[in-house]
Amino acid sequence: MHYLSVAEAAKKWGLSERSVRNYCAQGRVDGALLDGKTWRVPQDAKKPDRLNKHSDMPRSLLDVLRAEKRAKLHGGIYHKIQIELTYNSNHIEGSRLTHDQTRFIFETNTIGITDTEVRVDDVIETANHFKCIDMIIDNANNPPSETFIKQLHTVLKNGTTDSRQEWFAVGDYKKLPNEVGGVETSAPEEVSTHMKKMLSEYNAIKKKSFDDLLDFHYRFERIHPFQDGNGRIGRLILFKECLRNDIVPFIIDDDLKLYYYRGLKEWKKERGYLRETCLTAQDRFKKHMDYFRVPYTDR
Numbered sequence: 001m002h003y004l005s006v007a008e009a010a011k012k013w014g015l016s017e018r019s020v021r022n023y024c025a026q027g028r029v030d031g032a033l034l035d036g037k038t039w040r041v042p043q044d045a046k047k048p049d050r051l052n053k054h055s056d057m058p059r060s061l062l063d064v065l066r067a068e069k070r071a072k073l074h075g076g077i078y079h080k081i082q083i084e085l086t087y088n089s090n091h092i093e094g095s096r097l098t099h100d101q102t103r104f105i106f107e108t109n110t111i112g113i114t115d116t117e118v119r120v121d122d123v124i125e126t127a128n129h130f131k132c133i134d135m136i137i138d139n140a141n142n143p144p145s146e147t148f149i150k151q152l153h154t155v156l157k158n159g160t161t162d163s164r165q166e167w168f169a170v171g172d173y174k175k176l177p178n179e180v181g182g183v184e185t186s187a188p189e190e191v192s193t194h195m196k197k198m199l200s201e202y203n204a205i206k207k208k209s210f211d212d213l214l215d216f217h218y219r220f221e222r223i224h225p226f227q228d229g230n231g232r233i234g235r236l237i238l239f240k241e242c243l244r245n246d247i248v249p250f251i252i253d254d255d256l257k258l259y260y261y262r263g264l265k266e267w268k269k270e271r272g273y274l275r276e277t278c279l280t281a282q283d284r285f286k287k288h289m290d291y292f293r294v295p296y297t298d299r
Contacts, residue, residue, distance in 0.1 A: 003033070003040035013047040023048045027070035034072055062243045064294050065137050074107070077292040078137075082106050085239065085251050086129040089232045092257050095122045102126055121160050128156050129232065136240035143203045143244075144216075144237055146195055149225075152236060156229050167227070174227040181265060185224035194223045208245045213238060214274055218267040248289070248296050250281035 006024075010017045024032040024039040031042040061077070068078035087102040096119060097111070104112040105126050111118055132155050139148060154171030162168045169175055173191040177184075186194045202208075202216045217238045224230045235252065242249035252260045256277055263274025289296050 001031075002043040004043055006039050006041065009041040009045070015047070025067065025071045025073055027067045032071075059295070060246060061249070061289065061294050061296065062137070062140050064292075065243075069134065069137055077288060077294060079106075080288055080292070081251075082130055082133055085133060085235075086126055088251050088253055089235050090122070090126060090129060091254055092252065092260075093229075093231055095119075095125070097122045097126060106130055121162075124159050125156065128158060128160075131155050132232075132236050133239075136236050136243070140240050140243040144199060144241065146192075146199065149195075149233065149237065152233050153226050153229055156232060162228055169227065173225050176227065178224055178227065180221060180224050180230070181261060183222075183265065185222060191223060191225045195225055198223065208241070208247075210247060210278075211271065211275065213241050213245070213247065214267070214271070214278060216241065218264055218274070221264055246297065248282050248286055248298075250278055250285045252277075252281055253284070256281055 004012065006017050006020045009015075009029075010020045013020070015023075020029075020041070021039055023029050024034070024041065028048040029041055029045050031045055033040045064076075065078045065081070067073075068076045073079070083099070083103050083106055086106070087097070087099050090097065090102075096116075097105075098114075101111045101114065101118070104110050105123065109127075111123060132152050135148075135152060135155065142148065150171045150173075157163050157168075157170045163170045167175055173195075174188050177187055179185060198216070198219045202212070202219075205212055217234055220234045220237065221230060226233065239249045239251075241247075259273065259277040263277045266273050286296065
C-alpha cells in the first residue's frame, strides 16, 4: 500500500496540515499509521467528513480514549490513565514497582535501571493490567456480565505464579474460601448465584447514579469471586461503568487507600465514607480532564 505524507494529504483534500493530523489522531482516517511522530495516510483514504463546530472533537472521555488508543498516541489522557490506574491499583494490592517502573513498562516494555529486587509477577501483572484497561475501553458500552468479568481475570492473571497453581482458577471463580480485611466473603459454591443476582439487579437499573456504581463495587468486593485479583478487577469494572454512564471516573491513590478500605467496610452502615473518598478521587481526576481539555458534566 502506498502512503501520503500529511502535507500531501492536506493538499489533496484541500485542508490544513493541522486538520489532517487532528483527523488522524481522532481515528477518522481509515488506515492512517503513526510512524514515530509522523502520520502516514493511505493513498486511497477518503477525506473525512467535516463535523460541525460543536462536535469537531470527541464529545466524551470514552470518545477521547478510543481515539487516542487507536492512534497509539503518547502523552495524552489515555497514556495518563494507563499508567496512573495501573500503578495505583496494583500498588494497593502490594506491587513493589515504582511509578517510574510502571511508566517504563508501558512506554518501553522495560522496567529501567533499579537497585532493588523486582518481582516477576509484579511486572507480568502490570503488563496484563494495561491490556485490561484496553478491554474496558473497547467494551465500555456493554453491560457488565459474568463472561466479561471472567475474561478480565484471565488477562490479569495470565502467566503469573498463581496461574500455575492447581488450586488457582484463572478466569474462573474461586475454589477455596477467602476473606477480605478479615471479613467473610461468599463461599465458593455460592459465588455464581450471588454474581448472577448482583448483575441482574444492577443491570435492571435504567439510569444509574454514582451511589449505584459504588453499591455494585461494594457487592462485588463482598462476594470476592476470584481467588486473587478481586480488588483490581472490581476497580476496572467501576472505571468502565463510569465511562458507560457518563460519570467522571476516578483512581484511588495510595493516600486514599485506608479511607477506601474503611468506606467499603462501612458501606452498609454509612455510605458517606466511601462516597466522600471516591468524590475526592473524582475531583483529582477532573483536574486531569481539565488539563487535557476533555469536557465533562458533574454527576
